[in-house]
Amino acid sequence: DWGGVGWRLATSHCRAAMLRWSTVLAVALAGPSDYNSPPCFSDEERRDVLRLTSDFKKEALKNVVASKYSINEPLRFQLLNWVSSELTAEVLNVILREVMGVNTSYEEAIASSSAHGVRAIMGCPHPLDPRTCEEDTGFDPNSFVQAPHVATEVWAIYGDSVFDSFSANPRFEHKPLKGGVLGYKGREGAFVSRSEIISEAKEQNRVLQWFEGLNDRLGDTTAFMDDIQAIVDRFGLENFTDCHSPGVSYMQDGAAAFKKWFAAEDPEAFEEIDGKIYPKCGEPFAGKVWTSKRARERYAQHQRDGTTGKWCTPFVTSSGYGTAHFLQQMHIWNISACVFNLNWGDYVTAGREFRSLEYWWWPDTTFDAQGPVGVVGLPQDQIQHSEEYYLTPVDATDCNLYANPLLPDVDDLGDPIMLLLKKAQIQTIDMSKMLRAVSTGSSVRDTVCEWMKADNYANLPRVLGWVPVQCAAGEQEVAGACEPCAAGSYSSGGFSARCIPCIPGFHQPLPGQTDCAPCPAGSIQPLSGQASCPSQCPAGSFSQRGSAECAPCAPGSYSDEAAQGECKPCALGLAQSEPGQTACQGCLPGTYAGVAGLSECALCAPGTFTDL
Numbered sequence: 001d002w003g004g005v006g007w008r009l010a011t012s013h014c015r016a017a018m019l020r021w022s023t024v025l026a027v028a029l030a031g032p033s034d035y036n037s038p039p040c041f042s043d044e045e046r047r048d049v050l051r052l053t054s055d056f057k058k059e060a061l062k063n064v065v066a067s068k069y070s071i072n073e074p075l076r077f078q079l080l081n082w083v084s085s086e087l088t089a090e091v092l093n094v095i096l097r098e099v100m101g102v103n104t105s106y107e108e109a110i111a112s113s114s115a116h117g118v119r120a121i122m123g124c125p126h127p128l129d130p131r132t133c134e135e136d137t138g139f140d141p142n143s144f145v146q147a148p149h150v151a152t153e154v155w156a157i158y159g160d161s162v163f164d165s166f167s168a169n170p171r172f173e174h175k176p177l178k179g180g181v182l183g184y185k186g187r188e189g190a191f192v193s194r195s196e197i198i199s200e201a202k203e204q205n206r207v208l209q210w211f212e213g214l215n216d217r218l219g220d221t222t223a224f225m226d227d228i229q230a231i232v233d234r235f236g237l238e239n240f241t242d243c244h245s246p247g248v249s250y251m252q253d254g255a256a257a258f259k260k261w262f263a264a265e266d267p268e269a270f271e272e273i274d275g276k277i278y279p280k281c282g283e284p285f286a287g288k289v290w291t292s293k294r295a296r297e298r299y300a301q302h303q304r305d306g307t308t309g310k311w312c313t314p315f316v317t318s319s320g321y322g323t324a325h326f327l328q329q330m331h332i333w334n335i336s337a338c339v340f341n342l343n344w345g346d347y348v349t350a351g352r353e354f355r356s357l358e359y360w361w362w363p364d365t366t367f368d369a370q371g372p373v374g375v376v377g378l379p380q381d382q383i384q385h386s387e388e389y390y391l392t393p394v395d396a397t398d399c400n401l402y403a404n405p406l407l408p409d410v411d412d413l414g415d416p417i418m419l420l421l422k423k424a425q426i427q428t429i430d431m432s433k434m435l436r437a438v439s440t441g442s443s444v445r446d447t448v449c450e451w452m453k454a455d456n457y458a459n460l461p462r463v464l465g466w467v468p469v470q471c472a473a474g475e476q477e478v479a480g481a482c483e484p485c486a487a488g489s490y491s492s493g494g495f496s497a498r499c500i501p502c503i504p505g506f507h508q509p510l511p512g513q514t515d516c517a518p519c520p521a522g523s524i525q526p527l528s529g530q531a532s533c534p535s536q537c538p539a540g541s542f543s544q545r546g547s548a549e550c551a552p553c554a555p556g557s558y559s560d561e562a563a564q565g566e567c568k569p570c571a572l573g574l575a576q577s578e579p580g581q582t583a584c585q586g587c588l589p590g591t592y593a594g595v596a597g598l599s600e601c602a603l604c605a606p607g608t609f610t611d612l
Contacts (some may be wrong), residue, residue: 031432040094040449049457050099050464061103065411069145069162074103075417078120078148080111083444085153086362087434088182088401088426090448091463092152095420099467102413107148114158117151118176120405122166122546134165134172141172149404150179150421155186157397177408179401179421184428187374187396188361189322190315190329193351195371197224203323211329211377211393214313214357216294219297222310226354230336232285235350240288241319241341243281244273248341250320251290254327255279257388262331266293269327279339289340290323292330312338317359318347325390327357329377332391363431365439415495419468423496430459471497476510484512501529504548518546521565536563540580552580554598 005209039056046052054060064075073411075096077089089106096102111117111127119134123143132425133139151159167175192198192208193234201224208215215223232240241248242355255270256277262269269290271280279290284299291299302311315337319321323339330337342350351358351367360372401421407414430451437447448551452459471482475492485491485499490513501510502516505524509531519533524543525537537543537550542564553567555560558581559565560568570576570584575598587593587601592610594602604610 003052021155024242025609034270037445039098040452042446046098049460051177052099056098060101061097062101063103064149064413064417065146066406066409066414067411068409069406071145071410074105076148076152077104078111078117078151079106080117080151080153082112082363083365083438084399084431084435086444087423087431087438087448088399089150089152089384090444091426091452092150092420092424092427094448094452095467096417099419099464100130100416102417103116111151111474114153114155115162117154118159118162118166118402120178121147121149121151121402122172123147130162130165134162134169137171140400141174142326144174144176144404144406147404147406149407151402153182153186153402154402155397156181156400157186157394159400159402163402167193174405177403177405177418179403179418180424181423182401184363184399184431185396186361186363186399187394189359190326190375191358191360191372192375193354193356193358193367193370193372195373197355198325198373206582209373209375211333211335211375214296214335214375215333217334221313222336225310225313225356225522227310228285228289228312228314231354231356233318234353235342237285237288238286239342239346239610241343242287243279243290244281244287248320248323250276251279251323251327251341252277252320254324256328257324257390258331261328261389263424266331267297269293269331279323285338287339291326292335292336292337292339293325294330294336297338315339315358316347316350316354318342318344318489323357325393328390329393363435365435367436369440402411404476405439416470418468419495423466423468425462425466468495469497470495473514486509488529490515505546506527507531507533519543521545521547522563524549538565539582542567555579556597558584570599571596575599575601 020317038496041050043055046056049419063072065072073147077093079089093104094346096104107120111120113128116127119130122145123131123146126134149389157531163176163178165212179478198209201208204219206221208220208221208224230250243251259270259277268282269280269292271278280292281287286484286523291312298311298544302308315326317326318341320341326339329335332340348366350356351360351372352370354522357375358367358372360367364372376393378392381392384391385394401424402542403418403421403534407418410417411446434451436452438444442450452463465479469477469482471477471491471493474491475482475484475493476497476499487510488508490508491497491499494512504526506516507525507530508516522537522542522545524535524537524547525533526548539559539562541550541552542559543550544565555577556575557567557569558576560582572595573587573593574584575587575593577599587610589611590604590609591601592604
């Protein structure tokens with residue numbers, strides 16, 4: 001019974017499973033929810049498909065209550081600024097509201113990066129700036145109490161470093177919590193803007209989805225791309241971002257890393273002004289377009305020959321994204337590239353209208369219709385990247401769920417919410433299908449509902465398998481249902497309960513038990529997970545209650561029978577000097593044993609004797 005309402009989970013595709021709760025949860029009823037979308041599942045579907053025993057009622061949803069902090073509010077999602085984060089949050093939202101009965105809401109402020117998302121759930125006043133959070137001694141470490149509770153799709157490559165900085169800082173007693181790793185990975189880097197470019201190149205035995213395949217000495221890559229002059233004419237050179245602009249600081253960082261490794265090979269790729277390194281964006285688009293060494297060579301050849309036509313492959317990005325790596329990769333792989341930045345709107349338009357290389361990431365829907373193809377290379381070399389040498393592109397990164405440190409202190413609901421976050425697994429194919437639906441005009445809400453119901457509810461058994469199950473003592477969760485523990489094991493029940501094997505020296509002959517029984521004295525069980533204690537200690541040894549092995553009788557004692565819980569002391573006039581014996585020996589003439597339990601007979605004192 002959860003919140004006083006018994007409920008059952010099942011689908012036509014999986015075995016029915018009663019999700020049982022051993023206690024009635026004491027939860028506060030929520031007020032009017034600030035999440036107003038209609039439920040995904042009708043009351044009929046709740047009864048016939050989900051097998052829930054109650055209709056959906058918003059007024060019955062349970063708030064997150066943390067009595068320790070006087071918190072009583074909906075579970076709040078911190079979205080990140082891309083649609084896959086919202087899709088992930090909406091999948092969790094449907095489960096929480098319509099299956100688990102938890103009240104939820106979305107934060108109005110959208111986090112603009114993974115690092116921003118982790119800082120937001122810690123209550124940072126300005127999450128984009130680490131100096132206001134983990135590095136600021138004036139920031140209240142307890143600000144998380146008022147912060148959102150869950151950040152969805154935090155990329156490990158960016159979020160984990162923030163997590164590590166909080167974890168390593170002794171000021172923060174409460175650290176952000178990692179939920180689960182989602183089933184899909186995030187990838188960013190260079191993409192060929194259209195899939196047909198790859199197909200056309202294959203017909204000419206060119207493989208453009210590899211950095212090595214873009215090498216200009218293998219053939220003219222620009223033949224498959226649009227002329228950069230057409231892009232300049234489309235947007236106007238004045239609307240390209242200046243290479244010295246603070247808005248492209250990533251590109252300036254890239255120029256500094258380029259100088260570190262390739263200053264001797266290409267001193268014209270960068271320039272130093274007032275002690276700061278900038279990308280050198282020269283002719284013919286002075287100040288606005290960075291050209292690789294190979295591109296400058298081809299442009300110079302056109303000038304000498306008096307010819308016109310394409311001489312570089314356009315590489316479009318925005319705000320300098322990806323350029324810290326691209327500048328080196330264009331040089332290393334001898335790619336004739338023109339790298340430039342547009343504002344976000346023009347960047348999107350350019351990616352959709354022109355054949356080029358572009359910065360992009362997945363999962364995202366911005367360029368889905370064009371079918372961009374990621375450019376790949378050797379696996380990422382972590383050591384090289386730590387030294388700012390970018391021969392290899394960035395590998396795909398885990399997408400994680402992060403949680404506010406408040407959740408473990410949430411009355412009743414904290415454990416099941418955290419378990420849901422740890423178990424949720426949205427696979428790559430799932431996210432791809434949902435992104436495709438959104439890119440064709442479906443709302444995030446409708447997309448998630450349709451995905452859950454697709455193919456006669458085929459996805460539901462897996463989704464419902466993420467829902468934490470509270471099993472009774474003596475049971476464990478198996479595929480979303482509670483089953484009794486086998487003989488030789490026990491369970492104390494609870495969420496995601498597991499049966500624990502009896503330790504050596506203990507046994508449990510019955511299934512569905514809450515503890516194991518010690519082996520009787522005189523019997524042992526050296527193995528774990530056993531239903532009985534069949535081995536008896538032989539004569540000359542013993543075992544106490546709950547023993548895994550027999551112990552030999554100590555000198556001065558003996559055991560003349562098997563299955564004994566203790567050894568007998570040698571009687572008066574008898575002794576035993578060896579351990580593990582079945583009898584004691586009489587004292588020789590001239591010696592005696594005046595007390596029981598001796599290991600040696602004593603010599604008679606002067607003036608005394610024994611003749612037996």
